[in-house]
Amino acid sequence: MTIQSVDVLYTAVATAENGRDGRVASDDGNLDVVVNPPKELGGSGAGTNPEQLFAAGYSACFQSALGVVARQAKADISGSRVTAKVGLGKTEAGGFGLTVELAVSIPNVDREAAQQLVEQAHQVCPYSHATRGNIAVELTVV
Template structure:
C-alpha cells in the first residue's frame, strides 16, 4: 500500500501532558480536556480518554463523508446519525490495538440503500482512509 498524497488545507494541533492520565489541549484553545484511563483499564474514569476522542472525531468525519456521498447520490439523509464505537485491547503480539464499529442510522432510506451509502462514505472519509488496512472497521446499519 502506498502512502496517500494530501494537499493540506488545515492542520489541527493538540498537545498532551502526562499521556493517558493528564490533559490534552489544542493550540487554539477550543479543546482543553482532562484525560484519564477508563475504569475498565484500571483508571479513574474521571475524564475523557483517547478512545472517546477518536470516536468523536471519526463519527463526525464519517457523518460529513456520508453527506458528501448523499448529495452525489441524491439520497435523503436528514435525521441521520453515525455512532463510532472504538474498542481498545491487547494484540496477540503483546501491544495494544483498536477496533471500530460505525453504526449509521439513516431513517429516510431502506436498509440496503443505507448499507450502500455507508460503504461509499467509508471510501471517502479521511479517518476511514487513514485506518484502512490497519485496524478492523465494521459498518452497521441501525
C-alpha cells in the same frame, strides 16, 4: 501500502501532558480536556480518554462523508446518526490495538440504499482512509 500524497488544507494541533492521565489541549484553545484512563483499565474514569476522542472524531468525519455521498446520490439523510464504538485491547503480538464499529442510522432511506451510502462514505472518509488495513472497522446499518 503506499502513503497517499495530501494537499494540506488545515492542520489541527494538540498537545498532551502526562499521556493518558493528564490533559490534552489544542493550540487554538477550542479543546482543553482532562484525560484519564477508564475504570475498565484501572483508571479513575474522571475525564475523557483517547478512545472517546477518536470515536468522536471518526463519527463526525464519517457523518460528513455520508453527507457528501448522499448529496451526489440525491438521498435524504436528514435525521441520520453515526455512532462510533472504539475498542482498545491487546494484540496477538503483545501490544495494544484498536477496533472500530460504525453504527449508522439513516431513517429516510431504505436499508439497501443505506448500506450502499455507508459503503461509499467509507471510501470517502479521511478516518476510513487512515484506518484501512490497520484497524478492523465494522460497518453496521441500524
